[in-house]
Amino acid sequence: MSTIDPIDIFRIEAGELLEQVEQGLLDLEQRLDDREQIDAVFRGLHTLKGSGAMFGFDALAAFTHHCETAFDHVRKGHVPATLELVAAVLAARDHMRALVEHPNGDYARQEVALLDQLHAAIDIGARQISPPAQTETVAPLEDAGAPARHWRIRFALPPNSLLNGVNPLTFLDDLRELGACEIQVDASAVPPLDQLDPTALHLRWTVFLEADVCRSEIEDVFLFVMDDMTLEIDDMRGPASAEPPSATDAPPALVTPTEATTPEAKSATEANGVRARRAVESVRVPADRLDELMDRVGELVIAQSRLSQIAAAVANEELRAVSEEIENLSSELRATMMVLRMVPVGTLFERFRRLARDLQHETGKQIELVTEGESTEMDKTVIERLADPLVHIVRNSADHGLETPDERVAAGKPEVGRITLAARQSGGEVIISVSDDGRGINCERVRAKAEANGLVAPGQVLSEKEALQMIFQPGFSTAAQVTNLSGRGVGMDVVKKTIESLRGAIDVESWPGEGAEIALRIPLTLAIIDGLLVRVGAGRYVIPLAAVEECLELAPEQEARSRGRSLLSLRGSLVPFLRLREIFQTGSPPDPHQKVVVISTGAERVGLVVDQIIGDHQTVIKSMSKLHEDVETFSGATILGDGGVALILDIVNLVAAGQDQEARLRAIA
Amino acid sequence: MTTAVRTSAQWSETGEIDALTFDVSGETFALDASIVREILDLLPETIVPGARPFVGALVNFRGRIIPLADMRFAFGMARTEPTIDSRIIVVEIEFAGAPCLVGLRADKVNEVRTLARDASEPPPRVGMTWRAELVDCLIKHGDAVIIFPDLQALFDASRGKPDAEIIRYPKT
Numbered sequence: 001m002s003t004i005d006p007i008d009i010f011r012i013e014a015g016e017l018l019e020q021v022e023q024g025l026l027d028l029e030q031r032l033d034d035r036e037q038i039d040a041v042f043r044g045l046h047t048l049k050g051s052g053a054m055f056g057f058d059a060l061a062a063f064t065h066h067c068e069t070a071f072d073h074v075r076k077g078h079v080p081a082t083l084e085l086v087a088a089v090l091a092a093r094d095h096m097r098a099l100v101e102h103p104n105g106d107y108a109r110q111e112v113a114l115l116d117q118l119h120a121a122i123d124i125g126a127r128q129i130s131p132p133a134q135t136e137t138v139a140p141l142e143d144a145g146a147p148a149r150h151w152r153i154r155f156a157l158p159p160n161s162l163l164n165g166v167n168p169l170t171f172l173d174d175l176r177e178l179g180a181c182e183i184q185v186d187a188s189a190v191p192p193l194d195q196l197d198p199t200a201l202h203l204r205w206t207v208f209l210e211a212d213v214c215r216s217e218i219e220d221v222f223l224f225v226m227d228d229m230t231l232e233i234d235d236m237r238g239p240a241s242a243e244p245p246s247a248t249d250a251p252p253a254l255v256t257p258t259e260a261t262t263p264e265a266k267s268a269t270e271a272n273g274v275r276a277r278r279a280v281e282s283v284r285v286p287a288d289r290l291d292e293l294m295d296r297v298g299e300l301v302i303a304q305s306r307l308s309q310i311a312a313a314v315a316n317e318e319l320r321a322v323s324e325e326i327e328n329l330s331s332e333l334r335a336t337m338m339v340l341r342m343v344p345v346g347t348l349f350e351r352f353r354r355l356a357r358d359l360q361h362e363t364g365k366q367i368e369l370v371t372e373g374e375s376t377e378m379d380k381t382v383i384e385r386l387a388d389p390l391v392h393i394v395r396n397s398a399d400h401g402l403e404t405p406d407e408r409v410a411a412g413k414p415e416v417g418r419i420t421l422a423a424r425q426s427g428g429e430v431i432i433s434v435s436d437d438g439r440g441i442n443c444e445r446v447r448a449k450a451e452a453n454g455l456v457a458p459g460q461v462l463s464e465k466e467a468l469q470m471i472f473q474p475g476f477s478t479a480a481q482v483t484n485l486s487g488r489g490v491g492m493d494v495v496k497k498t499i500e501s502l503r504g505a506i507d508v509e510s511w512p513g514e515g516a517e518i519a520l521r522i523p524l525t526l527a528i529i530d531g532l533l534v535r536v537g538a539g540r541y542v543i544p545l546a547a548v549e550e551c552l553e554l555a556p557e558q559e560a561r562s563r564g565r566s567l568l569s570l571r572g573s574l575v576p577f578l579r580l581r582e583i584f585q586t587g588s589p590p591d592p593h594q595k596v597v598v599i600s601t602g603a604e605r606v607g608l609v610v611d612q613i614i615g616d617h618q619t620v621i622k623s624m625s626k627l628h629e630d631v632e633t634f635s636g637a638t639i640l641g642d643g644g645v646a647l648i649l650d651i652v653n654l655v656a657a658g659q660d661q662e663a664r665l666r667a668i669a
Numbered sequence: 670m671t672t673a674v675r676t677s678a679q680w681s682e683t684g685e686i687d688a689l690t691f692d693v694s695g696e697t698f699a700l701d702a703s704i705v706r707e708i709l710d711l712l713p714e715t716i717v718p719g720a721r722p723f724v725g726a727l728v729n730f731r732g733r734i735i736p737l738a739d740m741r742f743a744f745g746m747a748r749t750e751p752t753i754d755s756r757i758i759v760v761e762i763e764f765a766g767a768p769c770l771v772g773l774r775a776d777k778v779n780e781v782r783t784l785a786r787d788a789s790e791p792p793p794r795v796g797m798t799w800r801a802e803l804v805d806c807l808i809k810h811g812d813a814v815i816i817f818p819d820l821q822a823l824f825d826a827s828r829g830k831p832d833a834e835i836i837r838y839p840k841t
Contacts, residue, residue: 625771639734643713647715
């Protein structure tokens with residue numbers, strides 16, 4: 001196993017920290033006096049600076065330091081958080097991201113500009129605060145202005161804190177700086193020498209502090225470790241009953257550790273740790289290891305189906321019992337595996353808050369971004385690939401869909417335009433929709449534009465649905481001119497391609513004057529699909545079940561009649577069909593009773609003539625080798641229960657290939 | 670798998686190479702032994718309709734689906750019936766910038782031999798029915814001539830162009 005480069009780990013962590021800082025800043029923008037967010041942003045910046053310096057990202061550490069200092073001022077109440085400051089730090093955050101990704105770039109000029117903006121923002125804030133109308137102090141009311149108070153502080157750090165570079169003595173020093181301290185150490189959790197792990201921290205401390213400080217000042221000492229530690233701060237003046245009941249109330253004296261007390265103390269510490277909001281434990285795993293595991297599980301499913309075939313053939317009760325047990329286990333394993341790859345789409349939606357904010361500035365329109373169904377889960381790789389298309393759709397909504405505030409007021413709508421990002425699960429699909437309450441998509445204009453670009457013939461009859469799909473054609477744009485927003489990077493045709501590569505589909509709906517909705521329908525996962533296994537000649541093929549509408553037998557008279565035209569009549573409507581035997585050139589005689597699988601490509605229905613329909617098949621998709629990338633009729637392959645390989649049909653490309661072949665045949669004839 | 674994938678003759682400092690030799694349609698070929706991953710008995714093949722004949726089939730190599738290449742299509746040689754000696758040689762080549770496993774069909778796998786550079790000659794411009802760029806060199810070994818194909822060129826040349834340009838179909 002290759003080890004992971006610590007620099008990469010830092011990059012991942014820095015990415016998360018930056019995301020956290022961004023979210024904090026965006027929340028702060030809504031509520032400028034939210035202390036929790038100020039602390040969160042400060043903590044994020046501080047950690048980023050620290051670990052950046054540790055991993056040799058000196059430029060990042062130096063730059064982050066300025067922002068951290070700014071937020072330290074805010075935190076201490078020297079300057080208030082202002083919109084200007086949030087904007088400056090948001091801009092700085094983007095620069096930090098660049099520093100994380102390309103630490104060796106030349107950013108001198110950029111940094112000067114960003115720092116100027118930052119300092120200007122602080123100055124504005126400082127001026128606001130300069131009259132002695134000091135904003136409310138940090139201290140909660142109960143602590144206001146009491147002289148020399150007595151505090152009892154009990155704290156325990158997680159056992160691995162020494163490894164993480166935390167030095168408990170610094171906390172004691174900091175507490176001593178606040179006032180007179182009496183410090184007791186509780187060593188009851190220290191195991192006997194032969195079991196002692198010298199790198200683990202077993203000590204706990206109780207500090208009696210006599211000082212004129214408030215609770216939050218004491219908490220500040222532990223600011224950076226608070227999430228993982230247990231901390232109890234009691235005001236000793238208060239009634240005894242105010243003390244929280246605690247299971248860990250071991251006497252703070254030196255107790256000789258015994259076999260009996262050790263596990264107890266340990267479990268108590270753990271219990272306490274759990275209480276200190278360790279709600280969800282998570283492990284970070286590189287995605288390719290998950291993919292590897294997914295592959296193995298896929299192979300296990302295949303091997304297992306072979307086993308059950310053999311078990312069915314051999315009359316052995318014991319073997320059959322074991323085989324059934326393995327079948328259950330492997331299907332459970334597969335279900336668990338699928339869940340492992342799932343992440344809530346909320347992680348994706350979060351990024352759009354920033355986008356909406358920027359769009360608001362760029363367009364001058366007022367935009368409210370509403371997200372729904374954040375907890376809907378999807379395959380992680382799918383989510384990553386959806387990010388760019390969604391950005392483009394949201395940009396389009398803001399740019400083309402939403403009207404300016406004046407227009408909106410004139411149309412009797414609220415001034416603030418609303419873009420809704422919603423996700424929900426429906427069967428085996430997740431539907432992610434972007435809707436706005438803007439002017440809607442103008443069908444007439446779309447049509448006119450399509451005609452002008454030669455995408456449709458003038459006078460060709462188009463349903464509203466078909467017309468709306470035109471926006472996904474390459475080279476199509478209704479915007480009279482390319483603004484800063486659209487026309488940057490991907491176009492709608494690329495959006496469509498991406499969605500199709502995920503085996504998804506796009507629905508567009510428009511209500512003139514009321515808004516529009518673009519819905520992406522994406523299959524839950526890419527790794528396993530439900531398929532229909534068919535045989536054509538000697539080869540076996542999988543047709544994605546989602547595309548299958550029905551199966552029927554090709555009546556001999558239709559077979560005979562269809563020399564000139566390959567059409568079959570299905571409940572009154574004519575459906576063209578393709579003989580897979582001909583497309584695949586099997587060169588073997590057809591089975592006497594040919595079957596037709598009617599599939600829908602979204603736009604049209606096509607019948608596929610096959611020799612035999614074998615049945616439905618849980619298909620573990622394996623991608624085709626690079627050497628076969630040019631074969632577009634297949635999207636992948638799968639291994640069957642008997643160890644054979646079946647190819648998975650790419651319906652859209654297959655139908656296109658069939659049309660090409662027919663065209664060639666016509667040309668020859 | 671971290672070593673560079675070598676698909677043409679890489680002579681050592683002493684001017685030698687360890688090569689796996691195998692027969693296809695009466696000719697003897699050689700491959701750098703270091704790219705050979707495994708030698709298998711024949712496996713059930715799945716034809717890929719529409720693929721180039723040179724890589725016209727797939728096999729299930731212990732849960733991995735790999736293409737099966739047939740040198741006869743590239744060198745325009747006659748088709749032979751599989752025998753008890755027929756094998757699939759699994760090699761790792763580099764294709765489109767990524768390592769890629771491919772099976773090569775062989776009528777018979779001989780042995781790993783040390784071949785000397787002194788005995789090698791560049792492919793002649795005339796007197797050979799095969800396209801010269803597909804052959805790295807010819808090596809005299811006793812009375813026989815061993816063909817050292819340039820696998821990289823074989824796989825690259827057959828990529829994305831109409832079949833007729835590159836590949837001679839065997840005369841059946």
